[in-house]
Amino acid sequence: MGLREQWAETLMGFLVLVLAAGFLVYSLSVGGVGSKPGGYDVTAKFGQVGSLAPGAAVSVAGVKVGTVSQITLDPKTFLAVTKLSLDPDVKLPSDSTAKITSDSLLGGVHVAIAPGGAADDIKAGGEIDNTQGAVDLFGLIGSVMRPQGGDTAPAAGAAPAANPAATAPDSY
Secondary structure, eight states, X not given: OOHHHHHHHXXXXXXHHHHHHHHHHHHHHHXXXXXXXXXXXXXXXXXXXXXXOTXXXXXXXXEEXXXXXXXXXXXXXXXXXXXXXXXXXXXXXXXXEEEEEEEETTEEEEEEEEOOOOSSBOOTTOEEOEEEOOOOHHHHXXXXXXXOSSOOOOOTTOOOOSOGGGSOOSOX
16 A cells, blocks of 8 residues: 555544544534533422423423423322423523423423513522423323213114103204
């Protein structure tokens, strides 16, 4: 192998390393690793978190302001306790509402926060008291498609009611 081929292989190897480093920096910046140090944590308790997982976005008015850092179960109340890591520049009123919403019909969920109107802010380590858990979309669709309860239609060929007063007149 000549000097020219060795130099070309060295240059190609260097180019591969530079591209790999570029992808690493890009993925860390998109993933939010190392962004906005000094954020603060708040907790929110939900009756149902659905498919919410650590790393999910926390948004206010559709703008990402943090991430879900931890989800645990409170053994006394059986509520899901979520720890939210918020941007230090975002100060939320103490009466804000946290809601688990879906990104699309295909999946993906995040926590959407609606700011309240209180004069005081949620402090680091504080809790968002007003919460709304995840809605089971497929359960709702199923309940509409197969209603259950006492509203059953009479079987075909069933005899009409015996009491004529119980039936509606043909005309009013």
